[in-house]
Amino acid sequence: MVVIPADELKELGVNIFMAQGASEERARFLVGTLVEANLTGHDSHGVHFYVKYSERIEEGYIKVDEEPVIIKESPSSALIDGGWTFGQVTAMKVAETAVEKAKEHMVAGVGAFNCNHIGRIGYYTEWAAKHDIIATFYVNVGNKIVSAYNGLGRAFGTNPFSVSAPTGSETPFLVDYATSVVAAGKITVARAKKSKIPGHWTRDKYGRVTDDPNAMSEGGWLLPFGDYKGQGLQMASELLGAVLTGSRTGLSGITVPPSPNGIFMLAVNPEGFVGLDEFKRSTTELLSKVKSLPAVAGERVMVPGEPEKESKERRLKEGIAVPESTWGEIKALCSRLGVEVK
Amino acid sequence: MVVIPADELKELGVNIFMAQGASEERARFLVGTLVEANLTGHDSHGVHFYVKYSERIEEGYIKVDEEPVIIKESPSSALIDGGWTFGQVTAMKVAETAVEKAKEHMVAGVGAFNCNHIGRIGYYTEWAAKHDIIATFYVNVGNKIVSAYNGLGRAFGTNPFSVSAPTGSETPFLVDYATSVVAAGKITVARAKKSKIPGHWTRDKYGRVTDDPNAMSEGGWLLPFGDYKGQGLQMASELLGAVLTGSRTGLSGITVPPSPNGIFMLAVNPEGFVGLDEFKRSTTELLSKVKSLPAVAGERVMVPGEPEKESKERRLKEGIAVPESTWGEIKALCSRLGVEVK
Numbered sequence: 101m102v103v104i105p106a107d108e109l110k111e112l113g114v115n116i117f118m119a120q121g122a123s124e125e126r127a128r129f130l131v132g133t134l135v136e137a138n139l140t141g142h143d144s145h146g147v148h149f150y151v152k153y154s155e156r157i158e159e160g161y162i163k164v165d166e167e168p169v170i171i172k173e174s175p176s177s178a179l180i181d182g183g184w185t186f187g188q189v190t191a192m193k194v195a196e197t198a199v200e201k202a203k204e205h206m207v208a209g210v211g212a213f214n215c216n217h218i219g220r221i222g223y224y225t226e227w228a229a230k231h232d233i234i235a236t237f238y239v240n241v242g243n244k245i246v247s248a249y250n251g252l253g254r255a256f257g258t259n260p261f262s263v264s265a266p267t268g269s270e271t272p273f274l275v276d277y278a279t280s281v282v283a284a285g286k287i288t289v290a291r292a293k294k295s296k297i298p299g300h301w302t303r304d305k306y307g308r309v310t311d312d313p314n315a316m317s318e319g320g321w322l323l324p325f326g327d328y329k330g331q332g333l334q335m336a337s338e339l340l341g342a343v344l345t346g347s348r349t350g351l352s353g354i355t356v357p358p359s360p361n362g363i364f365m366l367a368v369n370p371e372g373f374v375g376l377d378e379f380k381r382s383t384t385e386l387l388s389k390v391k392s393l394p395a396v397a398g399e400r401v402m403v404p405g406e407p408e409k410e411s412k413e414r415r416l417k418e419g420i421a422v423p424e425s426t427w428g429e430i431k432a433l434c435s436r437l438g439v440e441v442k
Numbered sequence: 443m444v445v446i447p448a449d450e451l452k453e454l455g456v457n458i459f460m461a462q463g464a465s466e467e468r469a470r471f472l473v474g475t476l477v478e479a480n481l482t483g484h485d486s487h488g489v490h491f492y493v494k495y496s497e498r499i500e501e502g503y504i505k506v507d508e509e510p511v512i513i514k515e516s517p518s519s520a521l522i523d524g525g526w527t528f529g530q531v532t533a534m535k536v537a538e539t540a541v542e543k544a545k546e547h548m549v550a551g552v553g554a555f556n557c558n559h560i561g562r563i564g565y566y567t568e569w570a571a572k573h574d575i576i577a578t579f580y581v582n583v584g585n586k587i588v589s590a591y592n593g594l595g596r597a598f599g600t601n602p603f604s605v606s607a608p609t610g611s612e613t614p615f616l617v618d619y620a621t622s623v624v625a626a627g628k629i630t631v632a633r634a635k636k637s638k639i640p641g642h643w644t645r646d647k648y649g650r651v652t653d654d655p656n657a658m659s660e661g662g663w664l665l666p667f668g669d670y671k672g673q674g675l676q677m678a679s680e681l682l683g684a685v686l687t688g689s690r691t692g693l694s695g696i697t698v699p700p701s702p703n704g705i706f707m708l709a710v711n712p713e714g715f716v717g718l719d720e721f722k723r724s725t726t727e728l729l730s731k732v733k734s735l736p737a738v739a740g741e742r743v744m745v746p747g748e749p750e751k752e753s754k755e756r757r758l759k760e761g762i763a764v765p766e767s768t769w770g771e772i773k774a775l776c777s778r779l780g781v782e783v784k
Contacts, residue, residue, distance in 0.1 A: 372551065
């Protein structure tokens with residue numbers, strides 16, 4: 101591992117994407133979302149995408165200076181054509197539009213298609229919550245890697261789901277997870293460490309229980325979390341993220357471009373209901389009670405979003421640990437682009 | 443078990459609630475939701491509530507002829523005071539208001555407080571879907587019976603979650619479940635049958651793993667489904683169902699009235715996005731692909747809502763099996779009310 105301060109990783113990333121034609125503003129935003137993923141502990145969605153996104157720019161899948169455009173709109177809704185720019189730019193446009201409409205009309209729904217990989221989806225719901233809006237976010241991933249419950253073979257992407265709410269206190273409320281038992285990144289980590297994985301994470305290509313992290317890349321698949329209940333949420337993300345927005349489903353049979361997301365945010369203004377001040381007061385009280393619940397031995401009860409908050413505080417101080425292999429790839433990329441590495 | 447045709451159970455229920463002051467229209471609607479729960483296989487939410495609701499009417503907790511009233515409104519939102527009438531009446535008002543607003547404004551959110559037990563929540567989202575509107579429904583139950591993830595002791599209700607979408611075909615899409623591993627009703631069934639339960643359903647009052655269904659009523663608790671991921675949804679239902687609407691949370695410390703629900707529906711009109719026809723066409727195509735996925739031995743891949751559809755077809759033909767004890771209680775109630783039982 102190479103430990104690098106967050107700010108240094110950011111400056112490097114900004115130079116990488118500016119060297120490929122992105123404006124400084126866009127590069128800074130994009131890189132901010134990736135470094136934030138590392139800071140919050142979600143390395144699977146972090147700076148290793150400097151390399152992957154650069155490949156996709158080169159292959160023509162990511163159009164660096166395209167602008168997402170609203171193609172259909174009402175006071176409470178919008179549908180956005182992402183124009184295949186960075187998915188993060190499109191997702192931010194979705195969040196901004198949803199929050200703006202919810203501020204004025206109390207409830208809004210905004211979706212997007214032609215959208216590349218948007219990264220860690222909690223980034224956008226948390227942003228909404230910081231602007232005093234409750235946001236739920238249904239995202240499909242147009243590459244199948246997860247089975248249906250009781251199914252053999254890949255059927256869906258990891259179809260993440262997120263909810264965030266304003267709390268008015270230091271305690272966040274941020275639900276943000278893949279609807280598979282684990283994100284694909286955890287398998288990658290286990291493979292790199294040559295460690296075994298729990299039997300309820302994946303199946304091998306024959307549908308057999310396995311503890312081998314290599315089984316995934318050899319035709320295996322991830323399982324949905326929580327049996328049929330997780331499958332319900334997995335399919336809700338498929339219908340709302342992909343079908344409702346006209347994006348690619350996991351079972352479409354289409355594989356190009358390589359990593360599309362179909363995204364749909366529902367935004368709710370507490371002012372339309374109990375009122376913002378009361379919502380925050382009552383949420384703070386509830387979360388405080390939850391945090392002080394007695395816990396099973398060796399554990400504590402956490403509010404969704406707390407692990408991310410704690411990781412960010414730690415990593416802002418200590419820096420971000422990047423695997424040697426990833427760091428090597430980033431340096432090679434910089435060398436090709438003529439970007440200086442300190 | 444006593445097997446009774448659905449229509450007979452309905453007529454009996456209508457007479458029971460009319461004898462307690464409900465209008466025929468209201469009694470017929472209420473009883474329809476309860477019998478529908480039995481028909482769809484959710485006996486935990488069925489006709490045994492004839493007795494429970496009657497007790498609550500007598501105790502003054504359910505006000506039979508109160509009307510739910512919108513107390514705050516915008517074109518895309520509404521907050522409803524349920525006035526402590528039957529929760530079903532309030533939930534239906536929420537669904538009707540949400541669908542009406544989504545028809546006109548594409549997206550809407552409607553919540554309610556002062557709301558009694560609303561029964562099986564899929565009833566309302568499925569109703570919305572039949573009216574061409576996608577509905578997500580977050581419901582909290584103001585009586586704690588489920589722990590937080592890693593927590594000891596009861597913290598939340600079974601906080602159900604539901605999503606339904608129009609499919610334009612015979613295949614439904616209806617997600618509808620408690621955010622606990624199982625609904626409390628399954629423990630009751632095991633207790634009645636004197637059978638053991640799986641160790642991941644509950645804990646006893648000391649937090650120990652148990653296979654004894656009696657441990658629940660002796661101070662034990664249910665566990666949230668899917669570990670921390672299920673807890674995220676459990677708490678989303680608490681924040682959106684209860685906090686946002688000003689309803690009672692599980693940890694409020696308040697225990698009267700006995701069974702309140704805080705409810706919040708988000709309704710989405712596909713016309714604001716990809717269009718209704720295209721949404722239905724594409725959903726039908728997706729669900730058909732999911733249903734034909736190869737399955738693990740002895741199982742099949744089902745779309746959420748299919749088990750309910752199959753149960754309903756079967757029970758409409760074969761009748762509804764009511765446990766002797768429940769049937770005895772219903773007959774005793776009829777005798778007190780002077781309602782004739784065939």
